[in-house]
Amino acid sequence: MKALIILAILTILLTIEPTSADLGTIQSTCKRTPYYNLCVSTLQADPKSANADVTGLALIMVSVVKAKTTELVGIIRSLKGSRPDLRKALDQCDQAYSTGILVADVPVAEEALTKGNPKFAETGMNDAANEALGCEGDFKPAKSPFTDKNTALHDxxxxAAAITRLLL
Incomplete structure (x- = not known):
């Protein structure tokens, strides 16, 4: 009976906490990206990363890109009514994020990773990073009202692009 309880506890702990091998996969993958600490913390925050291979880690990062972009589209659209002075830049960012990233880049990256063609995923995620830089640039010479979120989306x-490149 005691052995069954210990086995049950070990099973629960192994499904909750990443093993050192899982953490090793995350760390070795993230070492080959431009933002190691952000990569590790982002992947460790998702429970699916505990058992993910490199393709799974790339898919997790693509889902983070999608979530951050969706959040930014909401912010942009809420600012359109209250900041008519920024309307042109907000419209450009809205278009880039809603159509460029959410309709094109993310679905292409997800499909490419799922079907084993990571080159298209890398291209899509590089495009998403460039869209974030472009959105920020639309507000020059000033900063956008959401510079920190543009930076986070870029990063x-x-x-995500660097992880997909590892699959080539």
Whole structure:
């Protein structure tokens, strides 16, 4: 009976905490990306990363790109009514994020990774990173009202692109 309880506890712990081998996969993958600490913390925050291979880690990062882009589209659209002085730049960012990233880049990357063609995923995530830089540039000479979120989107997109590059 005691052995069964210990076995049950070990099973639960192994499904909750990444093993050192899983953590090793995350760390070795993230070492080959431009933002190691952000990569590790982002992947470790997702429970699916515990058992993921490199393709799985890339898919997790693509989902983070999607979530951050969706959040930014909401912010942009809420600002359109209250900041008419920024309307042109907000419209450009909205178009780039809603159509460029959410309709094109993310679905292409997801499909490419799922079907084993990571080159298209890398291209899509590099494009997403460039869209974030472009959105920020639309506000020059000033900064956008969401510079920190543009930077975060750029960084996770660059990480996703780097991870997919490992699959080539």
């Amino acid at each position: 996770v997109s660059a990480i």
